[in-house]
Amino acid sequence: MVSITDQKPEPAQQDNFECVHHRPDSMTDKQLHYCPGCTHGLIHQLVGQMLDEFNLVKQTVAICPVGCAVFAYEYFECDSIEASHGRALAVATAVKRSDPSRFVFTYQGDGDLAAIGMAETIHAAARGESLTVFFVNNGTYGMTGGQMAPTSLIGQHTTTTPSGRDPAIAGRPIGVCELLSSLGGVAYLARVPMTSPKNVNTAKRYMRNAIRAQIERRGLGLVEFLSTCPVQWHMAPVAAMKYVDEKVIGVFPPGEFVNRLEPSESSKEGGN
Amino acid sequence: MEGLSYIAGARLPCLIVNVMRGGPGLGNIAPSQSDYFQACKGGGHGDFHSIVLAPWNVQEMYDLPALGFELADRYRCPVILLADAVLGSMLEPALVANEIPAIRRTPKPWSASGRQGRANKNVVHSLFLDAEELAAHNAILQSAYRDMRREVRFEARLLDDAEFAFVAFGISARLAWSATLQLRSEGHRVGLFRPITLYPFPEIALSELSQRISGMVVAELNSGQMLQDVKLATNRSCRVEFCGRMGGVLPPPEELASAMRRLIAERPLTDNAHAATCT
Ligand SMILES: Cc1ncc(C[n+]2csc(CCOP(=O)(O)OP(=O)(O)O)c2C)c(N)n1
Ligand code: SF4
Numbered sequence: 001m002v003s004i005t006d007q008k009p010e011p012a013q014q015d016n017f018e019c020v021h022h023r024p025d026s027m028t029d030k031q032l033h034y035c036p037g038c039t040h041g042l043i044h045q046l047v048g049q050m051l052d053e054f055n056l057v058k059q060t061v062a063i064c065p066v067g068c069a070v071f072a073y074e075y076f077e078c079d080s081i082e083a084s085h086g087r088a089l090a091v092a093t094a095v096k097r098s099d100p101s102r103f104v105f106t107y108q109g110d111g112d113l114a115a116i117g118m119a120e121t122i123h124a125a126a127r128g129e130s131l132t133v134f135f136v137n138n139g140t141y142g143m144t145g146g147q148m149a150p151t152s153l154i155g156q157h158t159t160t161t162p163s164g165r166d167p168a169i170a171g172r173p174i175g176v177c178e179l180l181s182s183l184g185g186v187a188y189l190a191r192v193p194m195t196s197p198k199n200v201n202t203a204k205r206y207m208r209n210a211i212r213a214q215i216e217r218r219g220l221g222l223v224e225f226l227s228t229c230p231v232q233w234h235m236a237p238v239a240a241m242k243y244v245d246e247k248v249i250g251v252f253p254p255g256e257f258v259n260r261l262e263p264s265e266s267s268k269e270g271g272n
Numbered sequence: 273m274e275g276l277s278y279i280a281g282a283r284l285p286c287l288i289v290n291v292m293r294g295g296p297g298l299g300n301i302a303p304s305q306s307d308y309f310q311a312c313k314g315g316g317h318g319d320f321h322s323i324v325l326a327p328w329n330v331q332e333m334y335d336l337p338a339l340g341f342e343l344a345d346r347y348r349c350p351v352i353l354l355a356d357a358v359l360g361s362m363l364e365p366a367l368v369a370n371e372i373p374a375i376r377r378t379p380k381p382w383s384a385s386g387r388q389g390r391a392n393k394n395v396v397h398s399l400f401l402d403a404e405e406l407a408a409h410n411a412i413l414q415s416a417y418r419d420m421r422r423e424v425r426f427e428a429r430l431l432d433d434a435e436f437a438f439v440a441f442g443i444s445a446r447l448a449w450s451a452t453l454q455l456r457s458e459g460h461r462v463g464l465f466r467p468i469t470l471y472p473f474p475e476i477a478l479s480e481l482s483q484r485i486s487g488m489v490v491a492e493l494n495s496g497q498m499l500q501d502v503k504l505a506t507n508r509s510c511r512v513e514f515c516g517r518m519g520g521v522l523p524p525p526e527e528l529a530s531a532m533r534r535l536i537a538e539r540p541l542t543d544n545a546h547a548a549t550c551t
Contacts, residue, residue: 058388079387080395
């Protein structure tokens with residue numbers, strides 16, 4: 001029999017069960033607090049898998065955001081710092097510069113990274129800081145009740161755009177990957193929707209590259225996850241996934257935007 | 273200010289240098305002391321304090337940062353060096369040790385610098401969603417503020433036989449010292465009380481002083497900010513007058529001296545101690 005478990009494997013497994021998937025060692029056993037159908041949890045899982053895969057947890061400092069992921073530091077086994085809203089990349093810069101042997105990643109929402117923290121983001125990219133950014137774009141301020149974010153789509157109903165985002169009043173969505181593509185300090189930039197097992201595998205490939213950007217000291221590595229917020233979008237989880245695949249990727253096309261890394265064996269093979 | 277509040281909440285040591293200029297807003301770049309409230313009364317949200325050090329010459333601009341780092345490490349709090357645009361740009365002799373003492377590295381077992389061999393992770397944060405938990409954290413901060421009281425520093429000049437005193441910090445204390453010497457040459461028994469730590473404020477020393485003199489002139493480059501702490505400390509046990517200038521205007525020492533002469537002659541200034549000028 002096969003079991004899929006949220007727990008790390010116990011030494012004494014039941015004889016007739018084979019563990020095919022477990023929580024990454026780099027994650028704590030604490031139960032995630034995210035809403036049903038929210039892909040924050042899935043992205044956490046991938047971050048944990050990456051810390052395991054690169055064996056990084058002991059040298060990592062995670063910089064956590066303000067937003068739904070404000071408690072990210074409770075879920076990872078690494079040292080963590082909670083930055084104020086939007087300042088994660090400024091804090092990350094300080095940590096990395098004070099000890100370049102550390103692996104430093106930020107985990108940020110679109111309100112955090114692209115609204116209040118846009119200046120920190122652009123300048124960290126322009127300076128070419130060797131940092132890794134996991135950017136969760138769900139097109140809204142999830143934590144505070146679903147206000148418009150810079151990434152909300154035209155026409156999107158939010159609590160601050162109850163009749164839909166009107167570009168004449170609220171402007172047009174900011175494409176973070178498009179914006180950062182022009183900056184020479186960026187070593188790796190990619191966007192991926194979190195909507196299918198295939199896309200999750202692509203996300204892992206992108207994350208490896210964003211991690212390599214830092215390890216090889218080439219500059220900023222950023223992966224933008226097109227994430228869901230079923231609660232604030234007022235959609236069922238499956239409908240939210242469909243919305244990403246049908247609407248969101250039309251405005252935010254997935255793919256690699258910048259890749260200044262040396263080709264690795266796995267990326268040459270297009271591996272996962 | 274949000275950052276300062278986070279630093280205080282997360283109990284991180286750091287030294288911040290504020291060379292005060294005229295304000296509010298863009299104001300100007302002339303010398304001012306109008307950030308006293310901001311530095312001494314918290315500045316960001318939440319119940320917190322920073323240790324505030326007020327140098328009055330280039331020597332202290334050189335010496336106090338080392339003390340600032342030491343205190344920041346000892347109490348795990350922000351320390352603010354509160355200077356002004358005169359101190360920030362003036363040239364004068366200062367004694368510099370031939371050998372700069374080696375940096376004393378305080379162990380920081382709490383730091384989030386990567387676990388390496390450590391069994392448990394460290395988290396630097398200021399979030400305590402549970403009210404009781406935050407109250408307990410607040411209590412830890414308050415007990416550090418109580419412990420800090422042993423760091424009170426001030427300078428008393430010509431106060432042993434004084435009947436009247438200037439109370440001033442930073443560049444205002446330099447002006448008040450010139451005025452003190454002038455008044456002494458005229459035969460007045462005047463001295464200078466100069467707080468070096470603005471937080472913790474030398475309230476006990478000031479209270480004791482207020483009980484043996486007749487009056488004080490508080491001199492500041494603002495509308496009367498430290499004045500409030502002086503009034504609280506002296507608690508009406510002597511007369512307290514204010515002499516201040518705003519906007520980056522440096523009063524000549526004579527302006528302070530004449531404020532003191534008026535006090536000595538028991539001709540009160542306006543009762544409104546917040547009146548900004550004393551000419
Ligand atoms: C300086 C500051 N401004 C505003 C807030 C309130 N706030 C908390 S979370 C948040 C938005 C979070 O949205 P996002 O970054 O998109 O993350 P999500 O919750 O969607 O994951 C805001 C505005 C704050 N905590 N601090
Ligand atoms: S509010 Fe939205 S982003 Fe936040 S946990 Fe719930 S679904 Fe996820």
